[in-house]
Amino acid sequence: MNLSLLRQACCILVSLFLFIACNQSRHIISSHAEKDREFSQLRGKKIDQLLLAAGGVLGKAYRLGSAGPRAFDCSGLTRFVFDKINMTLPRKAKDQAETGTAIPLKLVREGDLLFFGHRRVHHVAIVSKVKRGNIYITHATTSRGVVEEKLEDSEYWSSKLKMARRVIM
Secondary structure, eight states: OOOHHHHHHHHHHHHHHHHHHHHHHHHHHHHHHHHHHHHHHHHHHHHHHHHHHHTTTTEEOOOOOOBBBEOHHHHHHHHHHHHHHTOOOOSHHHTTTTSEEEEEEGGGOOOOEEEEESSSSEEEEEEEETTTHHHEEEETTTEEEEEEEEGGGGGHHHHHEEEEEOOOO
């Protein structure tokens, strides 16, 4: 009889311990979820500021070696708008192509960078929006200056796309 009571008491204690442990893990998970939500909101605000800065220079002239505010080359543009959100990028497109994390094209989102070239990277653009699978980019072109265009509509740029990178984590 004593052995039976001892078993029951052990079972109750183990059950109580497991209940407390499970209850504590829910607080840990919700704490992480809250931090993830805050982080996501902060990232969203940075991207909004970045795209606002990029939109503010649409129509500016192209000038090789220029980084704004009156004229830009491609990497000067990306560096200029990233400076607006207190993020420093290297000056050249080929060096910018080594920052952040490589991502598959199907996962690009606003604020990501796209890199173009033949054998090596020579051009960079900012993803300004993704709508129904279409990617819109803002970049500085030699012929039209700073423009926003749909990547899929440009056979020239679509054929030269090399990689996508996420810099704002």
